[in-house]
Amino acid sequence: MDLLMGFLFIVIIASAIAAVELKDLLAAALALGACGFFIGVVFFLMMAPDLAIVQFVVETLTLFVLVIAITRTHRRSARSEPVRIRAVLGVIVICIFLLFSFFVIPLMTEFGSPDQRVSQHYIDRGIEETGSENLVTSVLLDYRAYDTLGEIIVLFVSVLAVSLILREKPKGGG
Amino acid sequence: MSEMSKIVRSISNLLLPFILIYGFYIILHGHLTPGGGFQGGAVVASGLVMVLVAYGSERFASWVKEKHLSVLESIGALGFISLAFLGLSTAFFYNFLAGKGGLFGDIPPEGSNPGALNTAGTLPLMNLAVGLKVIAGLASIVLVMGLASHYFKQGGENDT
Numbered sequence: 001m002d003l004l005m006g007f008l009f010i011v012i013i014a015s016a017i018a019a020v021e022l023k024d025l026l027a028a029a030l031a032l033g034a035c036g037f038f039i040g041v042v043f044f045l046m047m048a049p050d051l052a053i054v055q056f057v058v059e060t061l062t063l064f065v066l067v068i069a070i071t072r073t074h075r076r077s078a079r080s081e082p083v084r085i086r087a088v089l090g091v092i093v094i095c096i097f098l099l100f101s102f103f104v105i106p107l108m109t110e111f112g113s114p115d116q117r118v119s120q121h122y123i124d125r126g127i128e129e130t131g132s133e134n135l136v137t138s139v140l141l142d143y144r145a146y147d148t149l150g151e152i153i154v155l156f157v158s159v160l161a162v163s164l165i166l167r168e169k170p171k172g173g174g
Numbered sequence: 175m176s177e178m179s180k181i182v183r184s185i186s187n188l189l190l191p192f193i194l195i196y197g198f199y200i201i202l203h204g205h206l207t208p209g210g211g212f213q214g215g216a217v218v219a220s221g222l223v224m225v226l227v228a229y230g231s232e233r234f235a236s237w238v239k240e241k242h243l244s245v246l247e248s249i250g251a252l253g254f255i256s257l258a259f260l261g262l263s264t265a266f267f268y269n270f271l272a273g274k275g276g277l278f279g280d281i282p283p284e285g286s287n288p289g290a291l292n293t294a295g296t297l298p299l300m301n302l303a304v305g306l307k308v309i310a311g312l313a314s315i316v317l318v319m320g321l322a323s324h325y326f327k328q329g330g331e332n333d334t
Contacts, residue, residue, distance in 0.1 A: 130269055131278075132205040132294035140210065141300045145258065145267035148300075151212070152251060152307055159247065159311045163240075166322035 005045065012038045025070045033063040049108065177230040186228040193221030201305035205294035211301040215308025222313045231320030243314040250307030257296050257303065271295035 012035055019031040036059035044052035122139060130138040140148055177183070200207075200214030226234040261268030271278055278298050291298075 130294060130297060132297050133290075134205050134207065134210075136208070137205045137210050137297055137301070138294070141297045141304075142267065142269050145300070148304065149254070149258070152254060152304065155307065155311045156247070156251060159244075159315055162315050163244075163318055166318050 005042070008038055008042050008045075012042070026067065029063065029066040029070060032066070033059060036062075177233065178228050183228045186224050190221055190225060193224070194218055197221065197309075198305075201301055202298065203291070204301035205297045206291065211304025212308055214301075215305040216312065218305070218309045219312035219316075222309070223316045226313075226316060226320060231317060231324055235317060235321060238313070238317070240314055240317060243310045243317070247307050247310035247314065250303045250305070250310065253303035254300055254307070257300055261296070269295040269297070271299075 015031045015035040015038065019028050019035060022028040022031060036055060040052045040055035040059065043049075043055055122135060122143060126135050126138050127133065130142045132138040132142070197214045197216075197218030200209035200217060201211055202214075204210030204214065222238070258267045261270040264270070278292055278295050
């Protein structure tokens, strides 16, 4: 387990360095995606499947956006495979995915019976320890307040990004 | 965004106080009933956005400045983090007010949701901070987007 973890960390660090150092934009984006996916695998091995799923979804979306942006702005695809080859490739990828999930899904813990038994503690002692009738709030703002801190930072960064991009009046207009 | 008709504006004037009261109710009762800072903040911000859509972003920006919204947002974030730091004698995010008497310090009575507002220690204050932050954040995002679309439209008209 530790050996696997160490190997994963080395791969993550290597792909992060590659993402920064590579001159080719598309390859850099792919290296960034590999970095994120391996972080997701680390989350999964650390018994946090919810975080791993979020990481995979976010990583896939950002990779899509990056690749679309790069192909729209920098590269003209000179050759594109005929439809039949693309269809065969797609079928192969879907088959690999289904085979993989056929072996992996039985290994995952059953839905509704998590490995960690910490939730029973919240139900038993939540009112006593936080004084809050609403257990969801006591988890959100007391036991797992770091999560809320992260959400607040996400909101802050999104406001910052929107303001930075859109607040300036365009030159020549208005 | 330009102004909408007088009917829309009057109805939004009528509805605004109810939406604001409902949103602040959800924020303040976050430790008793379903909801909390994020949900109530989204309700209040949607009320503000309704006014923005009804009156147009230009007039809305003359009443609510973006600077005020960002001050409100900073107060929310700083309040949340400083509440977390105040419990640092035990742990970061330690609930130091719960069950001590005083502000929000009562121990809730037994039974299903008796609605004792003065409980739960730092949680109501954190809800309030998160609510302020969500209100100001969402409102300022929509305000900036509305103003930007206005300017871009104007710029496009000038070009042609």
